[in-house]
Amino acid sequence: MIFIEICTDIKLERNVICSINEKQNKTVSKTLNYNENIDELKSMIANDELHKNLTILEKLILESLEKEKLKYPVIEQGTEQLLDISKFKQKNFRNTNNKKFIIPTVQSTFHDIVKYEHLMKKQLIEIYNSNISDIIKKKIFIVRTLKTIKLMLIPLNSYKQNNDLKSALEELNDVFKENKVQRKGTNPFGDHATFFSNLLTDVYEIKESRAIPNKDDALILGHNETAVMDTNDFFFTTNSNINFMEALDNITNQYGLGLINHLGPHLIALGHFTVLKLALKNYKNYFEAKSIKFFSWQKILEFSMSDRFKILDMMCNQESVYYSEKKRRKTYLKLDRSRTSMECNILEYLVHYFNKYQLEIMKTTQDTDFDIHGMMEHKYIKDYFFSYMCNDPKECIIYHTNQFKKEANEENTFPETETHHKISAYNLYLNYYYFIKRYSSYGTKKILYVHLLNLTGLLNHDTRAYVTSLYLPGYYNAVEMSFTEEKEFANLIEKLLKCIEKCHADQPYALSKDSNFLNDITKCDLCKGTFLYSSMKFDDASSMIQKFYVYLNKGLKIQKVSSLMRTLDIYQDYSNFLSHDINWYTFLFLFRLTSFKNIANKNIAEAMYLNIKDEDSFNKTLVTNYWFPSPIKKYYTLYVRKHIPNNLVNELEKMMKSGTLDKMKKSLTFLVHVNSFLQLDFFHQLNEPPLGLPRSYPLSLILEHQFKEWMISSPAGFYFSNYQNPYVRKDLHDKVLSNKFEPPKMNQWNKVLKSLIECAYDMYFEQRHVKNLYKYHNIYNINNKLMLMRDSLDQYKNHFDDILFFADIFNMRKYLTATPTYRKVIDRVYYTLHSIMGNSVNFYNYGIIYGFKIHKEILKEVVDELFSIYNFNTDIFTDTSFLQTVYLLFRKIENSYRKQRRNDKMSK
8 A cells, every 4th residue: 555655645746656566567657746856855954843843842952961961061261262152151169259151141152062062071071980871971971962953953044034045044054164164274185185195005015015924904003002981081082182083073074075074974963964065966967957856854754664765766866666475685786876876875875874773673573572563654653652651542652651660660750640642742851851861771672662752753753752752762773784794893994995095096185175066976985085084093092993903802802893782772771882882873873874885886885785685585494483494403503513613612711801710619618538539439338237127229329219209299389399308299189089288399399409418428427337337437539539538528518508419310311302313222221231230320520520609790790791792702702602612611620620620531
């Protein structure tokens, strides 16, 4: 239905080709409604509702900046030279009248907020510490949102004054023109053509040199080794030098990237202004000749995921044939897109990853009690969401619902009333209030609900949701989804360098320009501008690309950006490294656009689709839900467990911190010596039975029998019920009839072991020959063995509640599904033969080996580190190979316990 509506609703004075199947195409001729394009543009720059909501949010932000705990930036010496203080509000600190902090006002312009943001960032870097980290991140997000609002209000205010659409667009464009941008600071690169020529020469020499062992470090870090820095430098893209920040603004503006630099990769904000930029560049075709269809960004997001691409092709004047069963990647690459403008390329990227964002949000609902999917109509998604949150399809304030509040115990600031349905769920004040007060403390599900609420508003053309989205972190984090290839960070940089190399050969002279909307931004501008932006150094401070490389390699000890990104939720809160500075997202966005595999020879959208071509094919693997022959599963699992981990133990040790191996050793304290248990079993045939009692069985055999009894009883729920009285099971039937229940005594497990072990030791120490050895002999070796046994028993009695025993009493392999049947049969035959010879337990080389105590705090640190290593290196480890590698590492550590554990196979 949606596809048919697109073909029938779009009224164009040209041919639109639509098709339901690949073999039958219909050419439909439509007449153009001359006012549609104008109406769409007015919805962006002549929209009273949008203007009102932006103004409301602006006032809320200004009020929150005045009342928040972090009173920065403060007025210092030189502040008045940087800012026009008359456009800011000055407030005294409560404790002193001498110190003042400044707050933007409604009169502050976009350029005023840019300077305010620089000053704020400078002072926050200087005072940064982990205790105020969340407050700093929140302030940075809010000020960036205020800057975006100021920019959005420029064409809206202009149209209100002049009632001229083109004039409103031109006034927005004036912000980025060369004569409107104040150039400050020095240019550390000098002549750009010379810089790139020298750069390419250096890269060639490093690659060809045999004297440089680590070429990646040499390419990125240069000759100076860079270590992990202090947090106030490391977490931010620049140091506290404002000239550094202004130099970055100058570079991006010169290469036409000023819009991206000021907004960041926010899906909604960047898409909004990119469409406006496209409107001004093609104003004649869109609004005068009206030969091309125009849609607002908000309207584009209202369409279905597939239809958004069709709208883009209409706006970018691309003749396309659509097949309902074809993926966008295939249809896009069929046509020649070499002349597609940079704006259309970026919109293609934004639409693609907004679709992925939408699917990711919906996919995550599968972990909750309700489930929605991407193919649902937008109205039904909204109704389904509110039906789940509010028990009613009508809108309600989700923060007041039991479904939202049950995720954590928290104070209900706004008590639920009977009229709560009368307040819109997209109310600007309520959503902003909860974002400021609670968002940083929300868990995963609550953050999901907040972003899903906003998404339902966007999909259903709610202007308040459109405005609210400007401060939600998820729309910045979406850039993380684009790093999917399993390539090292240095390999991605090489792709950027290849783009620069090809551009330098085709156009060796870098043309100086600005971010004027009317300028044509080329791929070469993007590649060169991205490299200069990410590699700029100032006052010996490290560049962004160096900091990020050090963060990956020295901090997280991983090589691939995808390894980091797959651990981050795209809708998550700002509690990660990147959110300390929004420019990290800008860096990742620009770096992503210029590091695709084929970026040197293709435009951005083509390179993006060629890079994700693997998404079109679904390989049936062992980890999919498809049925797979069981014998092949077993063979593969056994092969991985036997061969692959042996080569990965050293790799795992390199990834671990230097003190982790010592922690692994300290996590266990051995209290019971292995030889003491082995001696009980080895000499049991020589022991004299107590008068009137039969000869005792070996301790290992007794415990094996006890385990066997418990395992047989466990399916019926009788385990540990008869640990004191073996005949109590006979009474269970009568107790069931009398409605009495005998619960399993799982907490008595240690007492069961204690009674059996003490009995065995006591019987040993009561032997006549043992007493004679104590009394008449003074042979050190014999006495040492006896003292060893006595010490083991005393240690055990003192710590029996905390001691764990590791044993190989059972052949556990026969219970594993991956073990072939023939292997189980052979094991059982050997076990039977050795049983006949009276050596069933020692066939496994030992019974109970040792008792130990776990230090849970230390072990938790070890487990957390190992789990982190696995998450960041799933390209190296599978779940099976990682567990087996960890097992082999523990076996390797066990070799260091020879003094406490002897005569067993594991120490050999």
